[in-house]
Amino acid sequence: MPDWSDRPAPTLVRREPDTVTATAARRQKTPEQGKRDVRAANAIDFWRGFALVTIFINHIPGIYYDRFTHKNLSLSDSADLFVFLAGWALRIAVGRPEDPTPVKRVMFRLGSRIVTLYAAQIVIVTIAIGMLAVAATQLENPLLLEWHNAAAVFYDPVNAHIGLMLLTHQLGYFDILPLYVVLMAMAPGIVVIHRVAPNFLLPISLAIYVLALVFEVSLPSWPGDGQWFFNPLAWQLVFVLGFLMARERGVGGFVRDNIRTVRMIALPIVVACAVVTLFKWWPDPTRMPEPKLLFLLSKTYATPPRLIQFLALIALVSVAYPFIARTLPKLVDFLSKLGRHSLNVFCVCSLLSLAGQILRLIYKGDFLVDTVIVVAGVGLMGLTAWLSEKREGRS
Numbered sequence: 001m002p003d004w005s006d007r008p009a010p011t012l013v014r015r016e017p018d019t020v021t022a023t024a025a026r027r028q029k030t031p032e033q034g035k036r037d038v039r040a041a042n043a044i045d046f047w048r049g050f051a052l053v054t055i056f057i058n059h060i061p062g063i064y065y066d067r068f069t070h071k072n073l074s075l076s077d078s079a080d081l082f083v084f085l086a087g088w089a090l091r092i093a094v095g096r097p098e099d100p101t102p103v104k105r106v107m108f109r110l111g112s113r114i115v116t117l118y119a120a121q122i123v124i125v126t127i128a129i130g131m132l133a134v135a136a137t138q139l140e141n142p143l144l145l146e147w148h149n150a151a152a153v154f155y156d157p158v159n160a161h162i163g164l165m166l167l168t169h170q171l172g173y174f175d176i177l178p179l180y181v182v183l184m185a186m187a188p189g190i191v192v193i194h195r196v197a198p199n200f201l202l203p204i205s206l207a208i209y210v211l212a213l214v215f216e217v218s219l220p221s222w223p224g225d226g227q228w229f230f231n232p233l234a235w236q237l238v239f240v241l242g243f244l245m246a247r248e249r250g251v252g253g254f255v256r257d258n259i260r261t262v263r264m265i266a267l268p269i270v271v272a273c274a275v276v277t278l279f280k281w282w283p284d285p286t287r288m289p290e291p292k293l294l295f296l297l298s299k300t301y302a303t304p305p306r307l308i309q310f311l312a313l314i315a316l317v318s319v320a321y322p323f324i325a326r327t328l329p330k331l332v333d334f335l336s337k338l339g340r341h342s343l344n345v346f347c348v349c350s351l352l353s354l355a356g357q358i359l360r361l362i363y364k365g366d367f368l369v370d371t372v373i374v375v376a377g378v379g380l381m382g383l384t385a386w387l388s389e390k391r392e393g394r395s
Helices: 019-028 043-058 064-068 078-093 103-138 142-149 151-155 157-166 176-196 198-214 232-245 250-257 259-279 304-317 320-327 329-340 342-363 367-391
Strands: none
Touching (some): 043 320, 043 367, 064 367, 078 176, 103 142, 142 151, 151 157, 176 232, 198 232, 232 250, 232 304, 250 259, 320 329, 342 367
């Protein structure tokens, strides 16, 4: 959660010199000069790293440390934060209004990102399927082949693999990246609307969101029945809000200019939702008026109660980053490093979560086992980020 009173963290933009100068510079670079600059720890990377750690823990059902994550006092969780910050990062990538990144370059980056995300999803799902197969074989427990919607892969492999390729068949806990792929496919349209008619972006996004909830429109799953766990037609609003809040004008500028008032409004919302979550005072679906999704709690549709609570939470908690940065600089550096390499770390943490589930099944998950899983898992996530920086020449 960025500090709304601050301007978006600047990106490291390297101006392209002329060809002759660039060639000479490449020839004269020393190893130290050849290294890319490290992006300093900042609120965006810090909260993204925080989201990654909590996603890792939350994706291991029953683990002891799950009770200390904020989802236990919140209608929203780290998935909302992850998507919101993805939208914020997109806004930074397209450049400031006075110095926008050329459209062709933005489109090329977005296209490359989509390919990378898709490839990452295929790789981690393939590994996850292998992990389930090995565990089922070694433990002589065929029920493991049915974990997390994986049954079709083993019992209807032809159709299931087509579904995996099309992203219409998703394993449980491996369904965030497909959402991200679709959101990035929408990103060129978001960028174009923002450049041509920025005041229309939020109304268009809201219209799509409301239509999805009112008519319960989502992307279908196949070969199985049902729909995507994360409905892109609804979650695009969270993504767009992240994009708009990063702006220095419009909605983002209004929030910054009135941040104290916004936080005063946000406080009772966050407290009330914490009480509702703590005591599980969930609304009765049978008593809700139509269209019900406008009033119910649904993660699939990112429904209004969840979305409003999330926006209130980030407005309130965003003030904490400067204090955390002053008092816990090592923690900030660590989580920011995770956030700088969020895709690599996310892929590893998804597989580590599945490994943690299998280990808890084997060792009957107690406090000691859970502690080892969390410490080892977070350590391996840190190692992934460190290796990513080494690979890019940043350390």
